[in-house]
Amino acid sequence: MQEQPDGLIAELQAKNPKAFERIYERYSESTFGIINSIIHDKHLAEEILQDVFIKIWNNAEKYNSSKGRFFTWILNIARNAAIDKTRSKAYKNKQKNLTTEYFVDIIEEKTSLSSKVDAIGIKKYINVLKPYCKKIINLLYFQGFTQAEASEELDMPLGTIKTRNRNCMNKLREILTS
Incomplete structure:
Protein backbone atom coordinates (compact mmCIF):
# COMPACT_ATOMS: atom_id res chain seq x y z
CA MET A 1 0.00 0.00 0.00
CA LEU A 98 -27.15 -4.75 -25.78
CA THR A 99 -25.76 -7.76 -27.63
CA THR A 100 -25.75 -11.26 -26.19
CA GLU A 101 -21.93 -11.13 -26.08
CA TYR A 102 -22.21 -8.37 -23.47
CA PHE A 103 -24.43 -10.52 -21.28
CA VAL A 104 -22.06 -13.48 -21.51
CA ASP A 105 -19.28 -11.19 -20.24
CA ILE A 106 -21.46 -10.03 -17.34
CA ILE A 107 -22.40 -13.60 -16.38
CA GLU A 108 -18.75 -14.63 -16.42
CA GLU A 109 -17.77 -11.63 -14.30
CA LYS A 110 -20.53 -12.25 -11.76
CA THR A 111 -19.17 -15.70 -11.02
CA SER A 112 -15.75 -14.39 -10.01
CA LEU A 113 -14.57 -11.40 -8.06
CA SER A 114 -10.95 -11.88 -9.08
CA SER A 115 -10.81 -9.43 -12.00
CA LYS A 116 -12.55 -6.74 -9.99
CA VAL A 117 -10.62 -7.07 -6.77
CA ASP A 118 -7.36 -7.27 -8.70
CA ALA A 119 -8.19 -3.88 -10.22
CA ILE A 120 -7.75 -2.27 -6.81
CA GLY A 121 -5.30 -4.79 -5.34
CA ILE A 122 -7.37 -6.34 -2.56
CA LYS A 123 -7.86 -9.87 -3.92
CA LYS A 124 -5.75 -11.53 -1.20
CA TYR A 125 -7.79 -9.73 1.47
CA ILE A 126 -11.19 -10.55 -0.03
CA ASN A 127 -10.26 -14.23 -0.42
CA VAL A 128 -9.95 -14.74 3.35
CA LEU A 129 -13.48 -13.49 4.01
CA LYS A 130 -16.45 -15.81 4.49
CA PRO A 131 -18.38 -16.71 1.30
CA TYR A 132 -21.38 -14.57 2.26
CA CYS A 133 -19.06 -11.58 2.70
CA LYS A 134 -17.66 -12.11 -0.80
CA LYS A 135 -21.20 -12.20 -2.23
CA ILE A 136 -22.33 -9.08 -0.38
CA ILE A 137 -19.18 -7.09 -1.19
CA ASN A 138 -19.43 -8.15 -4.84
CA LEU A 139 -23.03 -6.98 -5.13
CA LEU A 140 -22.74 -3.74 -3.15
CA TYR A 141 -19.28 -2.51 -4.11
CA PHE A 142 -18.44 -4.09 -7.47
CA GLN A 143 -21.82 -4.44 -9.16
CA GLY A 144 -23.39 -1.27 -7.80
CA PHE A 145 -26.41 -2.87 -6.13
CA THR A 146 -28.23 -0.97 -3.43
CA GLN A 147 -28.70 -2.78 -0.14
CA ALA A 148 -32.37 -3.31 -1.02
CA GLU A 149 -31.43 -4.81 -4.40
CA ALA A 150 -28.83 -7.07 -2.74
CA SER A 151 -31.50 -8.16 -0.26
CA GLU A 152 -33.72 -9.21 -3.16
CA GLU A 153 -30.90 -10.85 -5.11
CA LEU A 154 -29.71 -12.92 -2.12
CA ASP A 155 -33.24 -13.49 -0.78
CA MET A 156 -32.28 -12.12 2.64
CA PRO A 157 -34.00 -9.54 4.84
CA LEU A 158 -32.69 -6.00 4.34
CA GLY A 159 -31.61 -5.80 7.99
CA THR A 160 -29.51 -8.94 7.56
CA ILE A 161 -27.80 -7.47 4.49
CA LYS A 162 -27.03 -4.25 6.38
CA THR A 163 -25.66 -6.09 9.41
CA ARG A 164 -23.59 -8.54 7.37
CA ASN A 165 -22.26 -5.73 5.18
CA ARG A 166 -21.17 -3.77 8.24
CA ASN A 167 -19.59 -6.90 9.79
CA CYS A 168 -17.85 -7.85 6.54
CA MET A 169 -16.47 -4.35 6.04
CA ASN A 170 -15.27 -4.27 9.65
CA LYS A 171 -13.53 -7.61 9.11
CA LEU A 172 -11.96 -6.34 5.87
CA ARG A 173 -10.84 -3.14 7.66
CA GLU A 174 -9.37 -5.27 10.45
CA ILE A 175 -7.46 -7.40 7.92
CA LEU A 176 -6.16 -4.33 6.07
CA THR A 177 -4.92 -2.60 9.21
CA SER A 178 -3.21 -5.62 10.75
Whole structure:
Protein backbone atom coordinates (compact mmCIF):
# COMPACT_ATOMS: atom_id res chain seq x y z
CA MET A 1 0.00 0.00 0.00
CA GLN A 2 1.19 3.49 -0.76
CA GLU A 3 1.50 5.86 2.12
CA GLN A 4 -0.82 8.85 2.38
CA PRO A 5 0.53 11.60 0.07
CA ASP A 6 -0.26 14.48 2.49
CA GLY A 7 2.00 17.04 0.78
CA LEU A 8 0.56 16.20 -2.61
CA ILE A 9 -2.98 16.48 -1.26
CA ALA A 10 -2.22 19.88 0.26
CA GLU A 11 -0.87 21.04 -3.11
CA LEU A 12 -4.01 19.73 -4.83
CA GLN A 13 -6.18 21.56 -2.31
CA ALA A 14 -4.20 24.72 -3.13
CA LYS A 15 -5.20 24.12 -6.80
CA ASN A 16 -1.70 23.26 -8.03
CA PRO A 17 -2.14 21.74 -11.55
CA LYS A 18 1.12 19.75 -11.23
CA ALA A 19 -0.18 18.07 -8.07
CA PHE A 20 -3.39 17.21 -9.91
CA GLU A 21 -1.36 15.61 -12.74
CA ARG A 22 0.60 13.51 -10.23
CA ILE A 23 -2.57 12.41 -8.47
CA TYR A 24 -4.11 11.48 -11.81
CA GLU A 25 -1.02 9.44 -12.72
CA ARG A 26 -1.06 7.71 -9.34
CA TYR A 27 -4.77 6.89 -9.06
CA SER A 28 -6.41 6.91 -12.51
CA GLU A 29 -5.76 3.25 -13.38
CA SER A 30 -7.28 1.86 -10.18
CA THR A 31 -10.15 4.34 -10.37
CA PHE A 32 -10.88 3.30 -13.96
CA GLY A 33 -10.91 -0.35 -12.83
CA ILE A 34 -13.63 0.32 -10.27
CA ILE A 35 -15.74 2.36 -12.68
CA ASN A 36 -15.42 -0.19 -15.48
CA SER A 37 -16.32 -3.07 -13.15
CA ILE A 38 -19.67 -1.35 -12.52
CA ILE A 39 -20.35 0.11 -15.97
CA HIS A 40 -18.97 -2.66 -18.26
CA ASP A 41 -18.39 -0.15 -21.05
CA LYS A 42 -14.83 1.06 -21.61
CA HIS A 43 -15.71 4.30 -23.41
CA LEU A 44 -18.38 5.28 -20.90
CA ALA A 45 -16.04 4.36 -18.04
CA GLU A 46 -13.40 6.70 -19.52
CA GLU A 47 -15.95 9.53 -19.63
CA ILE A 48 -16.94 8.89 -16.02
CA LEU A 49 -13.24 8.78 -15.06
CA GLN A 50 -12.85 12.28 -16.48
CA ASP A 51 -15.89 13.45 -14.53
CA VAL A 52 -14.51 11.88 -11.36
CA PHE A 53 -11.20 13.70 -11.67
CA ILE A 54 -13.01 16.97 -12.35
CA LYS A 55 -14.95 16.35 -9.11
CA ILE A 56 -11.68 15.62 -7.32
CA TRP A 57 -10.22 18.91 -8.59
CA ASN A 58 -13.34 20.91 -7.72
CA ASN A 59 -13.87 19.32 -4.30
CA ALA A 60 -10.30 18.68 -3.12
CA GLU A 61 -10.73 21.04 -0.18
CA LYS A 62 -13.55 18.81 1.12
CA TYR A 63 -11.19 15.89 1.65
CA ASN A 64 -10.44 15.37 5.34
CA SER A 65 -7.68 12.92 6.28
CA SER A 66 -9.25 12.30 9.69
CA LYS A 67 -12.25 10.70 7.95
CA GLY A 68 -10.24 8.22 5.88
CA ARG A 69 -7.55 7.62 3.32
CA PHE A 70 -7.33 9.78 0.21
CA PHE A 71 -7.53 6.75 -2.07
CA THR A 72 -10.74 5.63 -0.35
CA TRP A 73 -12.20 9.13 -0.85
CA ILE A 74 -11.37 8.93 -4.58
CA LEU A 75 -12.86 5.43 -4.90
CA ASN A 76 -16.07 6.54 -3.20
CA ILE A 77 -16.41 9.41 -5.68
CA ALA A 78 -15.78 6.99 -8.56
CA ARG A 79 -18.15 4.33 -7.28
CA ASN A 80 -20.92 6.84 -6.68
CA ALA A 81 -20.45 8.39 -10.14
CA ALA A 82 -20.61 4.96 -11.79
CA ILE A 83 -23.69 3.95 -9.82
CA ASP A 84 -25.38 7.27 -10.60
CA LYS A 85 -24.73 6.61 -14.29
CA THR A 86 -26.24 3.10 -14.12
CA ARG A 87 -29.36 4.57 -12.56
CA SER A 88 -29.76 7.24 -15.25
CA LYS A 89 -32.54 6.89 -17.79
CA ALA A 90 -30.18 7.16 -20.77
CA TYR A 91 -28.00 4.33 -19.45
CA LYS A 92 -31.01 2.10 -18.77
CA ASN A 93 -32.35 2.70 -22.27
CA LYS A 94 -28.96 1.88 -23.78
CA GLN A 95 -28.87 -1.40 -21.83
CA LYS A 96 -32.09 -2.53 -23.51
CA ASN A 97 -30.23 -2.78 -26.83
CA LEU A 98 -27.15 -4.75 -25.78
CA THR A 99 -25.76 -7.76 -27.63
CA THR A 100 -25.75 -11.26 -26.19
CA GLU A 101 -21.93 -11.13 -26.08
CA TYR A 102 -22.21 -8.37 -23.47
CA PHE A 103 -24.43 -10.52 -21.28
CA VAL A 104 -22.06 -13.48 -21.51
CA ASP A 105 -19.28 -11.19 -20.24
CA ILE A 106 -21.46 -10.03 -17.34
CA ILE A 107 -22.40 -13.60 -16.38
CA GLU A 108 -18.75 -14.63 -16.42
CA GLU A 109 -17.77 -11.63 -14.30
CA LYS A 110 -20.53 -12.25 -11.76
CA THR A 111 -19.17 -15.70 -11.02
CA SER A 112 -15.75 -14.39 -10.01
CA LEU A 113 -14.57 -11.40 -8.06
CA SER A 114 -10.95 -11.88 -9.08
CA SER A 115 -10.81 -9.43 -12.00
CA LYS A 116 -12.55 -6.74 -9.99
CA VAL A 117 -10.62 -7.07 -6.77
CA ASP A 118 -7.36 -7.27 -8.70
CA ALA A 119 -8.19 -3.88 -10.22
CA ILE A 120 -7.75 -2.27 -6.81
CA GLY A 121 -5.30 -4.79 -5.34
CA ILE A 122 -7.37 -6.34 -2.56
CA LYS A 123 -7.86 -9.87 -3.92
CA LYS A 124 -5.75 -11.53 -1.20
CA TYR A 125 -7.79 -9.73 1.47
CA ILE A 126 -11.19 -10.55 -0.03
CA ASN A 127 -10.26 -14.23 -0.42
CA VAL A 128 -9.95 -14.74 3.35
CA LEU A 129 -13.48 -13.49 4.01
CA LYS A 130 -16.45 -15.81 4.49
CA PRO A 131 -18.38 -16.71 1.30
CA TYR A 132 -21.38 -14.57 2.26
CA CYS A 133 -19.06 -11.58 2.70
CA LYS A 134 -17.66 -12.11 -0.80
CA LYS A 135 -21.20 -12.20 -2.23
CA ILE A 136 -22.33 -9.08 -0.38
CA ILE A 137 -19.18 -7.09 -1.19
CA ASN A 138 -19.43 -8.15 -4.84
CA LEU A 139 -23.03 -6.98 -5.13
CA LEU A 140 -22.74 -3.74 -3.15
CA TYR A 141 -19.28 -2.51 -4.11
CA PHE A 142 -18.44 -4.09 -7.47
CA GLN A 143 -21.82 -4.44 -9.16
CA GLY A 144 -23.39 -1.27 -7.80
CA PHE A 145 -26.41 -2.87 -6.13
CA THR A 146 -28.23 -0.97 -3.43
CA GLN A 147 -28.70 -2.78 -0.14
CA ALA A 148 -32.37 -3.31 -1.02
CA GLU A 149 -31.43 -4.81 -4.40
CA ALA A 150 -28.83 -7.07 -2.74
CA SER A 151 -31.50 -8.16 -0.26
CA GLU A 152 -33.72 -9.21 -3.16
CA GLU A 153 -30.90 -10.85 -5.11
CA LEU A 154 -29.71 -12.92 -2.12
CA ASP A 155 -33.24 -13.49 -0.78
CA MET A 156 -32.28 -12.12 2.64
CA PRO A 157 -34.00 -9.54 4.84
CA LEU A 158 -32.69 -6.00 4.34
CA GLY A 159 -31.61 -5.80 7.99
CA THR A 160 -29.51 -8.94 7.56
CA ILE A 161 -27.80 -7.47 4.49
CA LYS A 162 -27.03 -4.25 6.38
CA THR A 163 -25.66 -6.09 9.41
CA ARG A 164 -23.59 -8.54 7.37
CA ASN A 165 -22.26 -5.73 5.18
CA ARG A 166 -21.17 -3.77 8.24
CA ASN A 167 -19.59 -6.90 9.79
CA CYS A 168 -17.85 -7.85 6.54
CA MET A 169 -16.47 -4.35 6.04
CA ASN A 170 -15.27 -4.27 9.65
CA LYS A 171 -13.53 -7.61 9.11
CA LEU A 172 -11.96 -6.34 5.87
CA ARG A 173 -10.84 -3.14 7.66
CA GLU A 174 -9.37 -5.27 10.45
CA ILE A 175 -7.46 -7.40 7.92
CA LEU A 176 -6.16 -4.33 6.07
CA THR A 177 -4.92 -2.60 9.21
CA SER A 178 -3.21 -5.62 10.75
